[in-house]
Amino acid sequence: MSSEFRIRGKQVIDEIADYYENLASIKPMATVEPGYLYKLLSHEVPETGESLNAIQKDIKEKIMPGMTHWQSPNFYAWFPSNTSFPAMLGDMYCGMFSIVEFNWLPVVMDALGKLIGLPERFMAIQEDGFEGDGGGVIQGGASEAMMVAMIAAREMATEKLKAQGVVEDEIVALRNSLIAYCSDQTHSAAQKAANLIGCQINVIQTASDFRLTKELLADAIAKDKQKGLIPFYVCATFGTTNTTAIDDLPGIADVAEAEGLWNHIDGAYAGAALACPEFQPLAKGIERCDSFNFNPHKWMLCNHSCCAMWVADSTHLVNAMAIQREYLPKVKKDKGFVKDYRDWQLPLGRPFRAMKLWFVLRMFGAEGIRKHIRKDVDNAKWLSEELVSDGRFELVVPVVFGLVVFRLKPSALPTHLQGSAEVENAANAAIANEINTDGRAFLLGTKLHGRDAIRVAVGSAASTRENVSELLGIIKDKTSVVLANLES
Numbered sequence: 001m002s003s004e005f006r007i008r009g010k011q012v013i014d015e016i017a018d019y020y021e022n023l024a025s026i027k028p029m030a031t032v033e034p035g036y037l038y039k040l041l042s043h044e045v046p047e048t049g050e051s052l053n054a055i056q057k058d059i060k061e062k063i064m065p066g067m068t069h070w071q072s073p074n075f076y077a078w079f080p081s082n083t084s085f086p087a088m089l090g091d092m093y094c095g096m097f098s099i100v101e102f103n104w105l106p107v108v109m110d111a112l113g114k115l116i117g118l119p120e121r122f123m124a125i126q127e128d129g130f131e132g133d134g135g136g137v138i139q140g141g142a143s144e145a146m147m148v149a150m151i152a153a154r155e156m157a158t159e160k161l162k163a164q165g166v167v168e169d170e171i172v173a174l175r176n177s178l179i180a181y182c183s184d185q186t187h188s189a190a191q192k193a194a195n196l197i198g199c200q201i202n203v204i205q206t207a208s209d210f211r212l213t214k215e216l217l218a219d220a221i222a223k224d225k226q227k228g229l230i231p232f233y234v235c236a237t238f239g240t241t242n243t244t245a246i247d248d249l250p251g252i253a254d255v256a257e258a259e260g261l262w263n264h265i266d267g268a269y270a271g272a273a274l275a276c277p278e279f280q281p282l283a284k285g286i287e288r289c290d291s292f293n294f295n296p297h298k299w300m301l302c303n304h305s306c307c308a309m310w311v312a313d314s315t316h317l318v319n320a321m322a323i324q325r326e327y328l329p330k331v332k333k334d335k336g337f338v339k340d341y342r343d344w345q346l347p348l349g350r351p352f353r354a355m356k357l358w359f360v361l362r363m364f365g366a367e368g369i370r371k372h373i374r375k376d377v378d379n380a381k382w383l384s385e386e387l388v389s390d391g392r393f394e395l396v397v398p399v400v401f402g403l404v405v406f407r408l409k410p411s412a413l414p415t416h417l418q419g420s421a422e423v424e425n426a427a428n429a430a431i432a433n434e435i436n437t438d439g440r441a442f443l444l445g446t447k448l449h450g451r452d453a454i455r456v457a458v459g460s461a462a463s464t465r466e467n468v469s470e471l472l473g474i475i476k477d478k479t480s481v482v483l484a485n486l487e488s
Ligand code: PLP
Pocket: 078, 079, 140, 141, 142, 143, 144, 187, 189, 237, 239, 240, 241, 266, 267, 268, 269, 295, 307
C-alpha cells in the first residue's frame, strides 16, 4: 500500500509541476456548455477501485478542457485565488495527519497577525506573555468570518439589553429590531449573513469615492433609531471588491464606539498587502475594531480555504456559540493558547489549515510574501499609467493595490455618439467581451453606480510584467475594434 503510494504520489507531483510549467500557454477561460462534464463522466460509483492512470486521463482529457484556470498568469477576473508549491506541500501534511487542530492556531495566527501589523489585543499570547481574550482563527471564507462576527455582535447586543433589565421574552421581540450596517460596495456576504441570522441590514449608498464614511454611517443610524431600530453591527471594508476602496476606518470606529456597535472589518483581498509596512498606514483605525478578516487564499499564496480572522475579545463569540454536551470535553479556560475553537466557528471539527499557512509563512518568509504583493502592485500601477497615456481611457479610481478599474473616456467615442450613457456603457461592456472572446486573457466588466467599467485584478502568483504588457496590447487592439464598429 505505501509502496504504491510512493509511486503514485511522485506521479501526481510530476503532473502538478507539468501543469504549472505549461500554464501560461493554456487559455484561462474555457468555452464549454454548462453540464458538459455530466455527459462525459460516469454518474455511478465504480464497484471496484480504478487506477490512478484512468483518473489522471479523465482529468487531462475531460476535466481540464472545461476549467477556468485561476492560477494562469493571464487570469485577471474577480480577485486572485493564489496557491503556491509551499501551500500544496503543507496541504499534503494536512491530509497526512487529518486531525482537528488545536495548539497550532495561536502559533500561526499570532505570527500572521504580527506580520500584518495587528496590535497586541488581537494576539493569543501578548509580548509580555499575557494570555489575552483575543486571538485568531481560520474560517473557511470571508463570508463565514463576517457571519460569525455578526453572531458575536448579536450576542453583545443581547447582553446589553439584559444588563438594562430587559426580560427574556422582550429580548426575543427586540432581536427583530436589530439592524446591521454596510455599504453598497460591501461584499454581498454581509447581506447574506444578515439574511441567515435573521436581522435587518441597512445597505448605505456610497458617494463617488465608493467609501462608507463616518457621516454616512452616523446619518443612517440616526434615522434608524428614530424608527425604533437597534443598531448593533457595522461591516467596514479594507479594499472593496469593485474598486478596492478603503472605508473611513477611524470615522467608523468613532461611530461604532459612540453607538456601542460591533465593528468588523473585512479585508478579504487587500488584507494581504498589510504584510508590507508601506500599506499599513492605509488601515489606520483597524486597531480599534472588534474583529478583522482577510483571506490568505486570495492574495497570500495559500490555497483554499483559508480565511484568517481575529477578534479582540472572544467572550461574546464564545457565549453565542458554546453548547455543552457530554461527548465534548470542556476546555477549562478560554484564553491564550488554550481555546475551544469550536466556539469560534460554525463547524465543530476543522481541517488542519494552519499547517499549509505555516508552510507558506515559513517557506516564503515575510520577504517573499512582500515581494509577491509588491510585484503585483507595481504591475497594476504600470498598467494603469499605460492605459492613461494611451489617451482613450480613464481610471475610475486610483490604483492602490493590484486592481485597475478603468473605462473608455466618453470623448473617445465617435463624435455623433457622445453624450449617451447607454452607448458608453455598451462600448465598455463590448471591450470586456471582445477581450474574453479572444481568450488569451480573462477579465471582468463591472457596473459602478450605474456606469460600466472594466476591472483587471493583477495577482496571479505567476503573473509577470510581460503578461500584463501582453494584456495591455490586447486591451488596446480590442478597443480599436469596438470603436471602429461604432464608427461604421
Ligand atoms: N469580501 C470581499 C472584499 C471579497 O472580495 C470577497 C470575495 O471575493 C468576499 C468578502 C467573500 O469571500 P469568501 O469567498 O472567502 O467568502
